[in-house]
Amino acid sequence: MNVLPQASGATLYVVATPIGNLADITERARQVLSAVDLIACEDTRHTQKLLQHLGVRKPLVSVHDHNERDRIGQIANYLQNGQSLALVSDAGTPLISDPGYPLVQALRGQGFNVVPIPGPSALITALSAAGLPTDRFAFEGFLPHKSGPRRERLQDVAADPRTLVFYEAKHRILDTLQDMADIFGPERHGVVARELTKTFETFYSGNLTELVAAISADDDQQKGEFVVMVAGNPAPAAATEIDTDRLFRLLLAELPPKKAAAIIADLTGENKKALYQRALEIQGKSAGA
Structure with a gap:
C-alpha cells in the first residue's frame, strides 16, 4: 500500500493526532508519520511521546506560534529538495485553534502540495x-x-x-x-x-x-x-419591516424627493433611483389630493 501518493515527496501532510486517548490515532495517520522524512510539530517533547507510543523515529522540527513564520522558508526548502513532511499539533487537527495557518497558506501559495490526513478534533x-x-x-x-x-x-x-x-x-x-x-x-x-x-x-x-x-x-x-x-439565540430579533410609503409621506413634508429617497435607501438598502421615482409618485399624489 502506497501511503504517500506523491512518491517523489515534496508534500506537506497535515496530520490530525489524538486529543487525549492515544488509541484514537488513525491507521492512515500512523502510516504517514512512519513514511515521511520529517515531522514539523508544535512541541517536540510532546510529539516525541506520541512517536514512541507508535514505535516511530523521525527527525523533528518545532513549528509553533512564536516561530511559525520564520520556519516557512526552512520547510519550503525541505519540500523543494523533494522531501515529504508531516505537520502535527500537540493534539487534534492542526490549524484548528492551533499553529499552521501561515505555513499552509504560504506553501500553497508557492505551489507545494498540501494533503490533509483527517482525524480527531475536540x-x-x-x-x-x-x-x-x-x-x-x-x-x-x-x-x-x-x-x-x-x-x-x-x-x-x-x-x-x-x-x-x-x-x-x-x-x-x-x-x-x-x-x-x-x-x-x-x-x-x-x-x-x-x-x-x-x-x-x-x-x-x-x-x-x-x-x-x-x-x-x-x-x-x-x-x-x-x-x-x-445553544443559539432561541428568538433572534426579527428584521423590522419599514413602511416606505408612510416614511416617504413623513419625510416629503420636510425634504425634497431626492433627499428623502437617499435617507430611505440608507435605511433599507433599496435602489436609490427606484426610491426617487417612488418619491415623485407619492409627492404627485399628495399634491393632487
Missing part, C-alpha cells in the same frame, strides 16, 4: 455528544483573556441563532461561564465538555447559571481542557 468530538443542534454552528475558538474584550466578543454573537462553540482554559473557565450568563442570559442552555477522550472525561449540561454552580462546586472540575457549547 470541536467535533464535543459537538457529537453534546445534544445541541449541529446542523448549523459557529466555532469561536478561544475568547480574549481579559474580561472587557471577552464580554465584547460575546456580545457580538449573543443574537446568533447557531450553536456557539468555544475552547477555554482551566484558569478562565468560571469567569467565561459567568460572562456568558451575564451576556446571553442565565437561562440560555449550554454544555461543557471537559478532558475529552481522557480518563476523567466529563459533560455538564444545563442553563448557564447551573453550569457555573456545578463547576464552582468542585475544584477538580476546574482542571483540564474545556469545550464550551452554548
Whole structure:
C-alpha cells in the first residue's frame, strides 16, 4: 500500500493526532508519520511521546506560534529538495485553534502540495455528544483573556441563532461561564465538555447559571481542557419591516424627493433611483389630493 501518493515527496501532510486517548490515532495517520522524512510539530517533547507510543523515529522540527513564520522558508526548502513532511499539533487537527495557518497558506501559495490526513478534533468530538443542534454552528475558538474584550466578543454573537462553540482554559473557565450568563442570559442552555477522550472525561449540561454552580462546586472540575457549547439565540430579533410609503409621506413634508429617497435607501438598502421615482409618485399624489 502506497501511503504517500506523491512518491517523489515534496508534500506537506497535515496530520490530525489524538486529543487525549492515544488509541484514537488513525491507521492512515500512523502510516504517514512512519513514511515521511520529517515531522514539523508544535512541541517536540510532546510529539516525541506520541512517536514512541507508535514505535516511530523521525527527525523533528518545532513549528509553533512564536516561530511559525520564520520556519516557512526552512520547510519550503525541505519540500523543494523533494522531501515529504508531516505537520502535527500537540493534539487534534492542526490549524484548528492551533499553529499552521501561515505555513499552509504560504506553501500553497508557492505551489507545494498540501494533503490533509483527517482525524480527531475536540470541536467535533464535543459537538457529537453534546445534544445541541449541529446542523448549523459557529466555532469561536478561544475568547480574549481579559474580561472587557471577552464580554465584547460575546456580545457580538449573543443574537446568533447557531450553536456557539468555544475552547477555554482551566484558569478562565468560571469567569467565561459567568460572562456568558451575564451576556446571553442565565437561562440560555449550554454544555461543557471537559478532558475529552481522557480518563476523567466529563459533560455538564444545563442553563448557564447551573453550569457555573456545578463547576464552582468542585475544584477538580476546574482542571483540564474545556469545550464550551452554548445553544443559539432561541428568538433572534426579527428584521423590522419599514413602511416606505408612510416614511416617504413623513419625510416629503420636510425634504425634497431626492433627499428623502437617499435617507430611505440608507435605511433599507433599496435602489436609490427606484426610491426617487417612488418619491415623485407619492409627492404627485399628495399634491393632487
